[in-house]
Amino acid sequence: MSEPAAPEPAPVLSTEGLSVFAGSREILRRVSLAVPEKKITAVIGPSGCGKTTLIRAMNRMVELSPELRIEGTVRYRGRDIYAPEVSPVVVRRRIGMVFQRPTVFPQSIYENVAFGLRLDREEEDAVERTVVTSLRRAGLYEEVKEDLDRPALSLSGGQQQRLCIARALAVNPSVLLLDEATASLDPIATQKIEEMLRELKGEVSIVLVTHNIAQAARTSDVTAYLHQGRLIEMGATSELFEAPREKLTEAYITGRFG
């Protein structure tokens, strides 16, 4: 008799039959998937297939677009994040998001990272400790430690993106959603962010939306392939890239359409 398979650990985030409508158009179609804890999950697929919409639905950002309507369920550690008693602000702190273009504020490096902590009215020495730790976790501290009062807008694009990651980490999220976070960066800045993500995944679960198939292949543990709003296939990254089960996945990863 074969050994029973080890039970799958509970996912940190999951969707069940998740649909998003813009008017009568269904831009996400009954997507059910599970994001494993403390791993990197890549979400890939052609432009317009619904990647951004999917991750915006995963932390209730999609509600900031009143023209969109949601059906189905999103659970964080088993709890429905859209339940009436759940605050979207709390959801977005547990499930942080970083966008394609760095969204730094016209303030100092320090204040950019301290932003979420100021809302908590924390003591300054606690704020300072968290700012330093978050900059370290984002792999930026060594480059900026001499002058944390410098305007954040004077940083390079890659540094600004790591600053945004530090700001997201400062409030101690369990999940970090990254939407094409390296798309506007050069290969060296991209490599730094990928290294940092690999280190971070011991502590945070990461969902990485990327156009860059090579990036998904080299950084992620699990990959989800979306096509026209549907989840076509999801599985261990090595298997999905080496032996995709679906023709659509194969066509995409071999570059037969973009």
Ligand SMILES: Nc1ncnc2c1ncn2[C@@H]1O[C@H](COP(=O)(O)OP(=O)(O)OP(=O)(O)O)[C@@H](O)[C@H]1O
């Ligand atoms: N607020 C909205 N109102 C109407 N349509 C929308 C809205 N947001 C997204 N869409 C449509 O939904 C589809 C999916 O968009 P989404 O931004 O999720 O795609 P994506 O996979 O992230 O694309 P890209 O790779 O280009 O970023 C697109 O056709 C888009 O035009």
Ligand SMILES: [Mg+2]
């Ligand atoms: Mg997008």
